[in-house]
Amino acid sequence: MNDRIARAALTRLFDPQDSTGRALVGTLGAYAALRIVTGDQPVHSFRHITDTDLAEALRRWAPRLPDVDPERDLATIERLGGGFLIPGDEHWPTGLDDLPDAPYGLWYRGNIDRGIPAPDRCAALTGSRDSTSYGAAVTRDIAHQLAQRGICVVSGLAYGIDAHAHRAALAGSTGDGPATIAVAAGGLDRDYPSGNADLAAAIRANGLIVSEQPPTTAPTRQRFLARGRIIAGLAGVTCVVEARWRSGALNTAHHAETIARHVAAVPGSVHSANSAGCHRLIKEGAAALVSDGHELAELLAS
Template identity: 80%
Template sequence: MNDRVARAALTRHFDPQDTTGRALVRALGAFAALRVATGEQPPHTFRHITEADLTEALRRWAPRIQDVDPENDLATIERLGGGFLIPGDEHWPIGLDDLPDAPYGLWYVGNIAHGIPPVNRAAAVTGSRDSTSYGAAVTGEMAHGLAQRGLCVISGLGYGIDAHAHRGALAGSNGNVTATIAVAAGGLDRVYPSGNADLAAAIKATGLIISEQPPGNAPTRHRFLQRNRIMAALAGVTCIVEARWRSGALSAAHHAETIGRHVAAVPGSVHSANSAGCHKLLRESGAFLVSDAADVAEILAD
């Protein structure tokens, strides 16, 4: 088993926020860490892992051992017309390395020919699933303008703002760069939400859909929140167009701030609950106020 196969296995065996698993990989590397986690290699004393934490982790991981089949997962993603990226690969997005909990690897489907652009050539645009007509119009125009400038639009393939961001970018694409990338919360053998299947097909034709989750893993609320850190790390700026006060989209902005990326927000009506989260960002976090693609492109150019 090589490092690629081991990392493919780890995407199924470890949760992204499993600190013991991450400490094990840092201490041993992916291959040896997997052997310890699956019981193929006896555990021993580690400098940064207590015996109690390792014992608890081994108990937690034990039920997953029977599901670990990286060769099958790699064959599945190949049948889907995709692949699996790991650190050091030509197309590995080095922006992910800024995350303290960077993915062990990235599953992808779509057109990898243009690769994944550097962070200074990409903007994450996201927000509410129940977007208003105002949010839809601003998002579509912004994404279209960014794509026309040769910038990549990162979003999450959800309903509402996400879908408008992807569609706007596809409409503005010049065909010379990856216009849009969707970051999924589950395995790439299924499209979620299913109502965006046609949009997913259009993205794959010229862009990419990526996920840290292996084929077969269902999207869950926790995984939606986890994937937001990937969106933030891929982009030089994360722009929230519409978000309610407690919207999950705000976590993308939080992750961006945590790793030193820019955050931007589009203001809305003071009477609109859909803009309350954006106003909170502008008031409390020092987010840039933006209204169009030119504003976002200017932030990326800094």
């Protein structure tokens, strides 16, 4: 119980990219690391953390301490019909353990009884928020085909490609396991974007929405980028359907490549700026070219 409460606290205290916090947890464990930060345990020297880095980190974390109340956050998520997963739990997605910066825990809302499928039964679809009609149609086809095969579709609940992927997965669901999993960039006490609230409710009824951020946390640009690694970690293959030359979807693909997961991309028109990022991945050899859900399922099975 101490580990669960500590990890809940750390999701509010440490940023995902905070290397000092991660080193502290890696050395001491979550509970002792939290006691160091709160001053309940004396600070001492560590082999993999310099005294200077630790002192700077303690100053950085200090303003956040008054807002750290893991019991409150756990009560809030329970009131919302959700929960908090930590490594070792029955439903903890072990694919996240492949990440060098795995989340300290995972807040969730939805139907946890169906569990979270292993990476070889999950495919991530991601891409532009301002998707074209072509991108929307291809996404719907791929997501529906995957769902019909019992493959869970993972995406980010954003407008555009993400939303089309979630909706088509729900429509194609066979009822075998969660149809789709959405990874949010903020706390699960509110749906973001608010325009996808109905979609979020449908996902919770037939799948899961997860986040490494505790309730009431606002989504930020950095948190959107950080959640890309969770999308990649949950899925055995990450497919970029439409993406501009510089796109958050390419960041998700990079995370997948970093942990040796399959990366795929859908080609588009050479005249479309929305496909420039996909063509870049294919040209650089970073992604396999796919055109439908069947090819993506074959890649997932390989």
